[in-house]
Amino acid sequence: MYTNEFEYLAPTTPAEAFELVGRLGSKARILAGGTDLVVLMKDKLTSPEYVIDIKNIKEFKGIKYELGKGMTIGATTKISEVQYSEIVQEKYPALAYAASQLGGTQVRHMGTIGGNTCNASPSGETPTPLVALGAKVVLSSAAGERELPLEDFITGVRRLDLKEGEILTRFILPEPSPKSVSRYTYAGARDAMEIDCVNMAVNFELEDDKETIKYVKFVLGSVFIKPLVSKEVPALLIGQKFSDALVEKAVAAAQGEAKPISDVRASEWYRNEMVGNLTRRLLKEAFAAAREV
Amino acid sequence: MQTWDKRETEVTEGKSSYVREGVPSYLDERRHSQVGRSVPKVDAAAKVRGEAVYADDMTLPNMLYGKIKRCKEYAHAKIKKIDCSKALALPGVFAVLTGDEAPNKWGIVPHSCNETVLAIDKVRFYGEGVAAVAAIDEETAEAALDLIEVEYEPLPALLDPFESMARANEVVIHETNPDNIAFHGNQIYGDVDKAFAECEYVLEREFKTGMPQHGFIEPQSALASFDPHNGRLHLWSSNQVPHYLHRQLSIVTEIPMSKIRVTIPTVGGGFGGKGEACPNEFAACILSRKTGRPVKITYERSEVFFTSKGRHPCHMKMKIGIDKDGYIQAVDFDNTMDKGAYASWGVVVMFYTGSMVHLPYKIPNVRSYLRNVYTNKPSSGALRGLGGVQPRLAMEVMLDEMAEMMGISPYELKMKNAVVSGYTAANNMYVPHTEYKRCLETAVEKSSYLEKHGKLPFGKGIGLAGGNYISGTAYTLYQNYKPHTTVVLRVDTEGGVTVQCACTDIGQGVDTVIAQFTAEALGVYFEDVHVVVRDTETATFDLGTFASRLTYATGTAVKAAAEPINQKLKEIAGQKLGCRADQLIIKDHKIYSMYETKKTMSWDEAVDIATSTVGTLVGVGHFSPPRRKGIDIVTGNRIQGGNIGHSPTFGFSCQIHEVEVDVETGRIRVKKVTEAGDMGTPVNPMAADGQVEGSIVYNMGAALYEDQVIGADGRHLNPNFHDYKMPTSMEMPDMFINTLKDSYDPTAPFGAKETGEGAVQPTFPAITNAVYDAIGIRFYQVPITPEMVLRALKEKKEKEAGCGA
Incomplete structure (x- = not known):
């Protein structure tokens, strides 16, 4: 229950942070909210020599939105801030809702959106809607910046395409199409402090006829080593008129694509059933919402 | 500590509810002013401020x-x-x-x-x-x-009691038990086989319960x-x-x-842990x-x-026989329990599961085959309501099912068979007082159970179950017949009133209850009492916090300890007032003649005189539970383990749970609970309601969420609150607690009985019965997980489709 001895560093500017991260490399871990890292350190699953706390760097936090250009969310923005942000609720409702269902109140006021991604747990709440919404991550270092789609940044269970010296500094979300809707749902044993056994998000848009599906991005969480972007569901749905029969095809396709495991939280069988039932629920919910836009 | 406003207690005397019909108030032993008061617990403020020292x-x-x-x-x-x-x-x-x-x-x-x-x-x-x-x-x-x-x-790790018995020739967990069976016992009361032969309705079912732990x-x-x-x-x-x-x-x-x-x-x-x-x-x-x-x-x-020494997982078979008139005639009970690694409370819990079958219904013939088997798992031990909740699940679920077989309401069946005050069970367990029938009536009426049961839309259901628990034990765990609790009261002008007893408050509230008892017994206010507890050196003997024993035990001992002190003060007051000591009443800091209330003096003045003349007043009181033999009441034969389960008295509870089942995820949500309980006099009604709500939520956890998971190699897979899921505030149902405020056990001190464990008993079966009402699937196992619900729904659907084709 005790961490190893480590040196705590708290830079206040991006430049200081990049210098430290570049110099200390794999000897250091980056601390944001600490709700995952500190637990891992106490369990000695990670024992860094240095901990670089980036939450004092104001450039790395906050939500900025510009009409027509989309949104940037700083990596150290608290989950609760995402949850309660009116503009996030309006433009990216799947993300606001997912944030509201993460952990409990205390965890949401400590944990950060960047941390939730960098923890790279398959059952993470926010990566699923972020991927569905087309989020990119910005990886910054002393050498500059690069952008990457979030689904390419998370490469596996607790694995990231993060090069030495880089820090995830912000997310970029494209301006949502005015007719699109986004929705999120999940299954878990209880309504707080839950680790989802399945979660999923959809970004969904109908043609002007309010029947034909124009665009779908459908992402599943907790059923693969990383957020699973469905290929088959959009292929089935786009260009088709929405119907119960079509939904059932999408349900079967989603179940075919998901690769869930059995663990202490749920069996593979249950997860697979949940993929089916929640896909049905989510698509119908998204369709109903899209007709109202 | 903030002083409670004393005027509030003084004005209660003028209230009509204060006078019991047909009883002159000066003779009414139920006329309490400190017992029955809703007061904040003595340790509440310190805990809320974070100042309590753990x-x-x-x-x-x-x-x-x-x-x-x-x-x-x-x-x-x-x-x-x-x-x-x-x-x-x-x-x-x-x-x-x-x-x-x-x-x-x-x-x-x-x-x-x-x-x-x-x-x-x-x-x-x-x-x-x-x-x-x-x-x-x-x-x-x-x-x-x-x-x-x-x-x-x-x-090799033996992780299942049946495997453990089967492989005992090859792997032994304790050398002392070559068959891997920690304990076993057969308890046969009456002639079960003969009774079954004469029954109109007979049902047999198998049940399984999970492995929750305490969660303190x-x-x-x-x-x-x-x-x-x-x-x-x-x-x-x-x-x-x-x-x-x-x-x-x-x-x-x-x-x-x-x-x-x-x-x-x-x-x-603590919860037993x-x-x-x-x-x-x-x-x-x-x-x-x-x-x-x-x-x-x-x-x-x-x-x-x-x-942890949590609840024993039980593999139970139960058979119930009911005659053509609807009276239960026989119960056959077979229980294989998972002991885990060490003995702990195992023998006691095992025999409790046998004795708990005998109440709260009148059953003339009962047979229990019990065994508790070692496995390489965390030891099972004492957990809130121990030995009661597993057989209660079996019996209440089966009575629900049998009522359906008989075409009557479960309520009717339970009312018909419910025990009444003065009942002696087949195993010689004596129930001096019960309001169980009124518990059933009240909960049914307040919840509109009869209007809702069987009539709610698919996915919504309502379920009824009752239960009871001991209010103290009759025997120590080692061979000894000393008093189980000793209380010393001390009164003088310097210290005021002090009560000493090494009883242990683990949150259930005995520190507060013993202060209320002391205040009532000495005729002072709860706020006047200093409580010296939880210490084997500075406080007097107490056996401990288990078996819901402390309300009954401390109440009895306090009453006895107050007697010599009151006698001395009455003698002093009698001299001054010019009347006989035995005609004086001490109440609310006054000593007065029961016949002429103007003959009165202040209690504090009498204490002052006593302290100045004879010095500090001290009274000692003991509690020894009544002994009852564990025999078959018909034959008089001694029954193995038959002493276990006897109690001075019993608390009762009826719960009605209303649930919603999400048929897409299999999740069950308890939406509303209506409870009616018989705890005798509620000593501190506010705290007692809290106990009951806590009890309901406690076993709702183990009915739907909580289970320790052990891997195939014996590894504990969820030793944390992350994956051992207790319900959170988000899962709380609406609760309507209808404690019978006028219940009074004349054999109990101040009429008070237990409530800390009786109210956990009905929760498993009430939820299980409600789930059946909601989706037509009867589960014989807890916890009922979303996965179990979803599988059962799927099977049901396939079966129905199969029948159609």
């Missing part, structure tokens, strides 16, 4: 920190070698302890005690302690654990200080049975009890003796799980 908050000069090395490799293995030399060489390490240094066996029940402080020769469950260290700080102690090298020879928030913590100069040992520990702990400490350390003092600081919940000694307590004491310094050992949450 064991782990304490430090002593030169204190060391202890840690226990646990076997994380196997659930069953021989210990070939333990090498502590590297740990001892680590700077900051003061001592290391291994099992062979403390070989005396301990356990709550003397005839089956089989645990040692640390494993000797062999580990029997995953996470068992193999060595302990004391070091200058916790980090050093933790580092030292990693330097202790243990060599194991793995043995405060992990075990013990601070021991051994004084090498006088050989005395002082232990502060988070424990609910200081006496049994005291006794076992003496056995293990070989220090006489008179040189050991046990003090219990504030306890952050602190109802026996715990290895950290022994290890802290022995390490303190070894080092000459105080040593504190506090468990991490995972250690609480590994060493």
Whole structure:
């Protein structure tokens, strides 16, 4: 229950942070909210020599939105801030809702959106809607910046395409199409402090006829080593008129694509059933919402 | 502490509800002013402010920190070698302890005690302690654990009681029990087979219950200080049975009890899990003796799980026979229990499961076959409502099913068979007082059960179940007939009123209740009473917090202790007022003639006179429970284990749960609970309602969410609150608690009985019955997981489709 001895560093500017991260490399871990890292350190699953706390760097936090250009969310923005942000609720409702269902109140006021991604747990709440919404991550270092789609940044269970010296500094979300809707749902044993056994998000848009599906991005969480972007569901749905029969095809396709495991939280069988039932629920919910836009 | 407004109690005298019909108020023994008051618990303010001191908050000069090395490799293995030399060489390490240094066996029940402080020769469950260290700080102690090298020879892990019995020829967990059966017993009352032959309705079902643990928030913590100069040992520990702990400490350390003092600081919940000694307590004491310094050992949450002595998983078969008139004639009960690694409370819990079948319905013929089997899992032990909730699940679910067979309401069937005051069960269990029928009536009426049952839309359901629990035990766990509780009351002008008793408040509220009893018995206010408790040296004997015994036990002892003090004060007042002492009443700080209320003097004046003339007034009171023999009441034959389950009186409860089942996820949500309970006089109604709400939520957890998961190799897979899922505030149902406020047990002190464990009994079956009402699927197992619901719904759908084709 005790961490190893480590040196705590708290830079206040991006430049200081990049210098430290570049110099200390794999000897250091980056601390944001600490709700995952500190637990891992106490369990000695990670024992860094240095901990670089980036939450004092104001450039790395906050939500900025510009009409027509989309949104940037700083990596150290608290989950609760995402949850309660009116503009996030309006433009990216799947993300606001997912944030509201993460952990409990205390965890949401400590944990950060960047941390939730960098923890790279398959059952993470926010990566699923972020991927569905087309989020990119910005990886910054002393050498500059690069952008990457979030689904390419998370490469596996607790694995990231993060090069030495880089820090995830912000997310970029494209301006949502005015007719699109986004929705999120999940299954878990209880309504707080839950680790989802399945979660999923959809970004969904109908043609002007309010029947034909124009665009779908459908992402599943907790059923693969990383957020699973469905290929088959959009292929089935786009260009088709929405119907119960079509939904059932999408349900079967989603179940075919998901690769869930059995663990202490749920069996593979249950997860697979949940993929089916929640896909049905989510698509119908998204369709109903899209007709109202 | 903030003083409660005394005027509030004084004005109650004028209220019409204060006078019982047909009883002159001056003769009414139920005319209480301090019992029945809703007062904040004596420790509430300190807890809310964060000022209450728990064991782990304490430090002593030169204190060391202890840690226990646990076997994380196997659930069953021989210990070939333990090498502590590297740990001892680590700077900051003061001592290391291994099992062979403390070989005396301990356990709550003397005839089956089989645990040692640390494993000797062999580990029997995953996470068992193999060595302990004391070091200058916790980090050093933790580092030292990693330097202790243990060599194991793995043995097959037996994880299921049936497997354990079947493979006993090949793997034995305890040499003393070559069949791997810890305990077994047959209890036959009446002629069950003959009765079944004459029954119109007979049903047989099999049930299975999960492995929940207590979920107290405060992990075990013990601070021991051994004084090498006088050989005395002082232990502060988070424990609910200081006496049994005291006794076992003496056995293990070989220090006489008179040189050991046990003090219990504030306890952050116990629920039975602190109802026996715990290895950290022994290890802290022995390490303190070894080092000459105080040593504190506090468990991490995972250690609480590994060493928890939670509810016994039960594999039960039950058969119930009902005659053509709807009366239960016979019950056949077969229970195979999963003991886990060590004996603990096992024999008691096993026989409780047998005795609990006899109430709350009149059943003339009962047969129980009971066995409790060792496995390589965490030991099962005492958990809130022990031995009751498993057979209660079986019986209440089956009665629900049988009512349907008979075409009547479960309510009607239960009312017809419910026990009444003065009932003697087939096993000689005596129920002096019960309002069980009124519990059923009240809950049914308040919930509109009859209007809703069977009539709600698919996915919504309502379920009824009843239950009862003992209000104290009749016997000590070791052979002895001493009083179970002793109370000393002290009254003088300096200290006012002080009550001493080593009873232990673990959150259930005995500190408050004993103060209310004392105030009532001495005719003063609750706020006047100083409570000296939880200490084997400064307070008098008490057996401990279990079996819902303290309300009855302390109430009886307080009443007896108050008598000599009241007598003295009445004599003094009688002289001054010019009337006979036996015509005086002491109430609300006044002493007055029951016939002429103007003949009155203040209680404080009488105390002043007493203190000045004869000195401090002291009264001693004891409680010894009535003894009842465990016999078949028809034949008079002695029945094995038949003494277990007898109680001075019993509490009763009826619960009606309304649930919603999400048919897409399989999740069950309890939306509303209507409860009606018979606890006799509610001593502190506000706290009592809290107890009942807590009871409901407690077993709602184990009905739907909580279960310890053990892997195929015996590894504990969810030793944390992350994956051991207790309900959160988000899962709370609306609760309507309708305690029978006018219930009064004339045989009980102040009419009061238990409520801390009776109200957990109906929860499993009430939820299970409600789920059946919602989706037409009867579960015979708890917890009912979303996965079970979804599978059952799928099977039902396939079956129905199959029938259609």
